[in-house]
Amino acid sequence: MNPPSFADAQFDIVLRRQRTRPREGGGIKLTAIPSRFLNLSNQFEFAGWGTVSTIFLTREEQLKGEETLQKGQRGxxxxxxxxxxxxxxxxxxxxxxxxxxxxxxxxxxxxxxxxxxxxxxxxxxxxxxxxxxxxxxxxxxxxxxxxxxxxxxxxxxxxxxxxxxxxxxxxxxxxxxxxxxxxxxxxxxxxxxxxxxxxxxxxxxxxxxxxxxxxxxxxxxxxxxxxxxxxxxxxxxxxxxxxxxxxxxxxxxxxxxxxxxxxxxxxxxxxxxxxxxxxxxxxxxxxxxxxxxxxxxxxxxxxxxxxxxxxxxxxxxxxxxxxxxxxxxxxxxxxxxxxxxxxxxxxxxxxxxxxxxxxxxxxxxxxxxxxxxxxxxxxxxxxxxxxxxxxxxxxxxxxxxxxxxxxxxxxxxxxxxxxxxxxxxxxxxxxxxxxxxxxxxxxxxxxxxxxxxxxxxxxxxxxxxxxxxxxxxxxxxxxxxxxxxxxxxxxxxxxxxxQNKGRFVRLMYWAYDQNVILHTWSWTRDWAERLTEVMMRMRRQPVCVLCKTDEINHLFQMVLYVRQNEETSNLKLVHFYDDDEGIPSEMEANWKILDEAFPEMTVDLIFVKAPFNPTTVAALAHRLDIPRSLMFMSCPGSDFPHSVADFGTRIISL
The missing domain is CATH 1.20.1740.10 (Amino acid/polyamine transporter I)
Structure with missing residues (x-):
């Protein structure tokens, strides 16, 4: 029997690391790359593991979604x-x-x-x-x-x-x-x-x-x-x-x-x-x-x-x-x-x-x-x-x-x-x-x-x-x-x-971090702690990507868009499904790969058991407390039964 190839060995490593991940979340993404901040640990730079969950929208949340759409029509x-x-x-x-x-x-x-x-x-x-x-x-x-x-x-x-x-x-x-x-x-x-x-x-x-x-x-x-x-x-x-x-x-x-x-x-x-x-x-x-x-x-x-x-x-x-x-x-x-x-x-x-x-x-x-x-x-x-x-x-x-x-x-x-x-x-x-x-x-x-x-x-x-x-x-x-x-x-x-508030805050903290003299004064240390809290708060602001397919290349491009255009370390991949269509077979496996590929970002996977329409998307926005303008989706085709304006989401891919 021939020994495993390099590609097979790498694949086995990925599988082994994913098996050891706690399904309920927790832990950090280990890396050999040190933090750019001398006085902050690597835990600050890298987000935790994402989690997978299933959401069932309540009747109250459905009514909230309908109210949101009616408000838009009344406008x-x-x-x-x-x-x-x-x-x-x-x-x-x-x-x-x-x-x-x-x-x-x-x-x-x-x-x-x-x-x-x-x-x-x-x-x-x-x-x-x-x-x-x-x-x-x-x-x-x-x-x-x-x-x-x-x-x-x-x-x-x-x-x-x-x-x-x-x-x-x-x-x-x-x-x-x-x-x-x-x-x-x-x-x-x-x-x-x-x-x-x-x-x-x-x-x-x-x-x-x-x-x-x-x-x-x-x-x-x-x-x-x-x-x-x-x-x-x-x-x-x-x-x-x-x-x-x-x-x-x-x-x-x-x-x-x-x-x-x-x-x-x-x-x-x-x-x-x-x-x-x-x-x-x-x-x-x-x-x-x-x-x-x-x-x-x-x-x-x-x-x-x-x-x-x-x-x-x-x-x-x-x-x-x-x-x-x-x-x-x-x-x-x-x-x-x-x-x-x-x-x-x-x-x-x-x-x-x-x-x-x-x-x-x-x-x-x-x-x-x-x-x-x-x-x-x-x-x-x-x-x-x-x-x-x-x-x-x-x-x-x-x-x-x-x-x-x-x-x-x-x-x-x-x-x-x-x-x-x-x-x-x-x-x-x-x-x-x-x-x-x-x-x-x-x-x-x-x-x-x-x-x-x-x-x-x-x-x-x-x-x-x-x-x-x-x-x-x-x-x-x-x-x-x-x-x-x-x-x-x-x-x-x-x-x-x-648009890049977080980058400027990080730049301010980096300037403090590199100047040893500033570390000796109590008021500058307090100021630095507040900057750290601001950076953490900005990173926790979530955005949402609505995924129809489990194709890894498509998912990767959508996550990459979020990384390049939004200041967040909290990304939620959402897939709507029903009993007829079910969940794509590779969705969870590919999500794990993405969560590992972007260590600076926590990528959560959420399954929503509901039809995909403007009402359920508005209801989910209410449930997750995420504005619909920060919920992203791929471009619909000519047979799509709804108007893009009713969703209120952003189109980020073909």
């Missing part, structure tokens, strides 16, 4: 018009700060540039509809990236989003203040008005999502009526005075060559894209939109965006001299006075202030959805999830975001110009996240059910447009890149620090 309170209004105030209100900026670079070709910029959204709509169909979860596109790629890239997307929402609120508030300052003499600087606007709409947002949407709808209705009155008065004035002024403006603004014309139109498109801000906010609150309404919301916003800015720009050129248009930041005020007199001018200014304040509300509510998601994912503290008892509004998230926006505005020297420059690149970066997310979705989560499906040609064309327009904005004003990079890097560092 879908926005119809197509109220949902459109939340983002619509920003999309349609942008006309007040976009037109002066675009005339400065595109001149008489501004209507062409605005129309082309708005039409290009036809590329984004199917992309956003596909993402919304696959993952109808609030906090997008951060949540899109979180489910199709690594958490690190998702946090970069979250940083861009937070900067976008903050810029939306600041630019809207500051522009409203500038309109008011242009009409009346203020006893204080205009930035004080901007701060007051932020404070007032903080109070409005604390009234809850549904009430805020009603306020937004009322504001948008006023704006639509105002624009219709302004268009009617402009058309009547144009008909009365003829097209001579339009011809004079066209002649005065003509470029010297075809190349100059193309260049001006391209620059106008780059700036004109800023007039579409607010469109990117709709996925942030998609979980609050009634089923089937999301594509209608995108359609409503897009149709309004196509006609509003370009038609208004034509009326401007037909009724107001080009020099006056270029010389005043509040051009719609001038148009209103030219075509109807002071009464329409006052009405337009009031409308500008009100609708721009609605843009502040859009930024706050969208940011709150993102902040709540980050808190559920343990990027931000749980305190951000605290809500008001009556309205259910996340008051900590609201107040924190407004404080962040105020700090951002103050760091820019309360300058609307600086924030606006940064805003253009932030918005383009946000819109780039959508084609990037759908590309990763197709490659990494291709089996995920969704409708419609966008062709790769559309995705790559959209990415190319994003790159070209981004470069065009930088070429127009290179300082925009500096502002954008400075703020973005600062937020990414903040998110990285909050």
């Amino acid at each position: 879908k309170v926005l119809g197509q018009f109220t949902a459109s209004a939340l983002a619509g105030n920003d999309v349609l209100g942008s006309v007040f700060y976009t037109l002066p900026a675009i005339v400065a670079v595109s001149g008489v070709y501004s209507p062409i540039s605005l129309f082309i910029a708005a039409v290009m959204l036809f590329l984004w709509r199917p992309i956003m509809e596909e993402l919304g169909s696959a993952l109808p979860i609030s906090g997008a596109p951060y949540t899109y990236l979180l489910n199709v790629t690594s958490k690190s890239l998702a946090l970069v997307g979250a940083a861009i989003l937070l900067l976008d929402f903050s810029s939306t609120a600041i630019v809207s508030a500051a522009t409203a203040a500038s309109y008011l300052a242009g009409e009346v003499t203020l006893p204080f600087p205009a930035f004080v008005v901007a701060i007051l606007v932020l404070i007032v709409f903080t109070a409005v947002s604390l009234s809850g999502m549904k009430e805020s949407a009603r306020v937004a709808f009322a504001v948008l209705s006023l704006h639509v009526v105002t624009m219709l009155v302004l268009w009617t008065a402009s058309a009547i004035s144009w008909g009365r005075h003829g097209s001579q002024l339009l011809k004079d403006n066209w002649a005065a603004g003509q470029a010297g060559s075809s190349a100059s014309i193309v260049h001006q139109i391209f620059n106008g498109i780059c700036i004109g894209m800023l007039g579409l801000t607010g469109f990117e906010c709709t996925p942030a609150y998609i979980a609050s939109v009634k089923l089937g309404r999301y594509p209608l919301v995108l359609r409503n916003l897009h149709l309004c965006a196509i006609f509003l800015s370009s038609v208004t720009m034509v009326f401007l050129l037909a009724n107001v001299p080009l020099d006056m248009i270029k010389g005043d930041a509040n051009v719609l005020r001038d148009l209103a006075e030219k075509v109807a007199g002071k009464w329409l001018r006052v009405w337009t200014v009031i409308d500008a202030i009100v609708v721009l304040c609605g843009g502040v509300l859009t930024g706050i509510l969208s940011a709150c959805e993102l902040i709540e998601r980050l808190a559920h994912d343990r990027v931000l503290p749980k305190s951000f999830l605290k809500t008001m008892p009556v309205t259910g509004s996340p008051y900590v998230a609201v107040l924190a975001f407004v404080a962040f926006s105020g700090a951002l505005y103050a760091s820019a020297g309360a300058s609307l110009s600086i924030v606006s420059k940064m805003f253009s690149l932030v918005w383009l970066s946000t819109m780039t996240l959508f084609p990037l997310a759908v590309l990763l979705l197709k490659f990494n989560r291709g089996r995920l059910p969704r409708q419609p499906k966008t062709g790769l040609t559309v995705v790559f064309v959209t990415l190319a447009i994003c790159a070209a327009v981004f470069a065009g904005n930088v070429a127009i004003d290179p300082t925009t890149l500096g502002y954008f990079a400075a703020y973005l890097v600062a937020i990414i560092i903040l998110f990285y620090a909050t």
